[in-house]
Amino acid sequence: VHREIEVSHRQGRYTIAFDRLENTFQGLSDAFFVTDTQVASHWRSLIPSSAKVLELPPGEQTKSLIWLERICSWLADEGATRSSVLVAFGGGVIGDLAGFAAAAYMRGIPYIQAPTTLLAQVDSSVGGKVAVDLPQGKNLIGAFNPPDRVAIDTQLISTLSLRQFRSGMAEVCKYGFILDRPLADELRSPLKQNRIPDIVFRCVELKKEAVEADEFETNGIRAKLNFGHTVGHALEQITGYGHFLHGEAIAVGMVAEAILGEDLEITPPGTSETVRSILETQGLPVRSDLLARSEELLAAMKRDKKAKRGALAFSLLTEIGGCKLVEGVGESQVLSALHKV
Numbered sequence: 001v002h003r004e005i006e007v008s009h010r011q012g013r014y015t016i017a018f019d020r021l022e023n024t025f026q027g028l029s030d031a032f033f034v035t036d037t038q039v040a041s042h043w044r045s046l047i048p049s050s051a052k053v054l055e056l057p058p059g060e061q062t063k064s065l066i067w068l069e070r071i072c073s074w075l076a077d078e079g080a081t082r083s084s085v086l087v088a089f090g091g092g093v094i095g096d097l098a099g100f101a102a103a104a105y106m107r108g109i110p111y112i113q114a115p116t117t118l119l120a121q122v123d124s125s126v127g128g129k130v131a132v133d134l135p136q137g138k139n140l141i142g143a144f145n146p147p148d149r150v151a152i153d154t155q156l157i158s159t160l161s162l163r164q165f166r167s168g169m170a171e172v173c174k175y176g177f178i179l180d181r182p183l184a185d186e187l188r189s190p191l192k193q194n195r196i197p198d199i200v201f202r203c204v205e206l207k208k209e210a211v212e213a214d215e216f217e218t219n220g221i222r223a224k225l226n227f228g229h230t231v232g233h234a235l236e237q238i239t240g241y242g243h244f245l246h247g248e249a250i251a252v253g254m255v256a257e258a259i260l261g262e263d264l265e266i267t268p269p270g271t272s273e274t275v276r277s278i279l280e281t282q283g284l285p286v287r288s289d290l291l292a293r294s295e296e297l298l299a300a301m302k303r304d305k306k307a308k309r310g311a312l313a314f315s316l317l318t319e320i321g322g323c324k325l326v327e328g329v330g331e332s333q334v335l336s337a338l339h340k341v
């Protein structure tokens, strides 16, 4: 079934199309595809033969200024102009990097997000945030650059490793926990393959609502999507991004933040047990020995972008299916929650 979602933003609107990628890619002319070798090894045949293609090494290390320059040099060498279209064909790394190249090359050319991981389909391809990393931190150089179109084909998920798939499922669980009780309830049982298209669609609807209400992350609505991420990002940071996949870190983070919410009497008692059990059902980690490094984690959390002058902020559950942003949470409360996980 072909479906569409429209996203409005300050300069206009774009369509998120749920369709076979063959259909989306067929009509393209003057197209420049940026992908990674892993995606290309499975799905290169989807790229029209008339298109120019640049294959990058897979992995977060590629989301750098060096590769941004290489993409722009390639576009220049191959004669890309403002009437060309760049296609970001890959996971969140390719989406963020190529989306930033599209913002910068010739001060901006059109681009399409064609996300190939579950995480990129339910999260990173929607909302226009693009960036590269610096050695000092993730996403430190970037822009808000809405795409001209997002093309989601859930068939592409079939070639993901189980570990990558589960990592994306952590974001799906997150949408259920913070915004959608029926979705959370469905995730109490192992997921049936044939439910994936509807579930991806639902998550994109929820992300659309948040980004339309808070395009530039100024009023706290987008920050609410960060449930599990204050602790999760800290876990990723203290392990140098080499230990956890993003979804694994936020799964542990969601358990910790559910406990924190219970301790602060914002989250009803027993909710953290439900969160833990759903994440376990979806094959995700729900505890980690690394939580014992609580002082290091706390220091990392103070650098979180939701923190204001060292005061910690969390998106906390008000129920399964509801959440709110809570600022000024005390350090001792956080430490105590980390120890209880």
Ligand SMILES: NC(=O)c1ccc[n+]([C@@H]2O[C@H](COP(=O)([O-])OP(=O)(O)OC[C@H]3O[C@@H](n4cnc5c(N)ncnc54)[C@H](O)[C@@H]3O)[C@@H](O)[C@H]2O)c1
Pocket: 036, 037, 038, 039, 042, 058, 059, 060, 063, 090, 091, 092, 093, 094, 096, 116, 117, 119, 120, 123, 124, 125, 126, 127, 128, 129, 130, 138, 139, 156, 157, 158, 159, 160, 161, 164, 246
């Ligand atoms: N812009 C945003 O709003 C936003 C939101 C969340 C995350 N992100 C960013 O997204 C990035 C993580 O994205 P990701 O998890 O998609 O990682 P990724 O792009 O590194 O993809 C994960 C791995 O899966 C492989 N892969 C991709 N599609 C595949 C497919 N269909 N079949 C087989 N293998 C495939 C890739 O080659 C890679 O090795 C991070 O850099 C993060 O900062 C951005």
Ligand SMILES: [Zn+2]
Pocket: 123, 171, 229, 246, 250
């Ligand atoms: Zn996330």
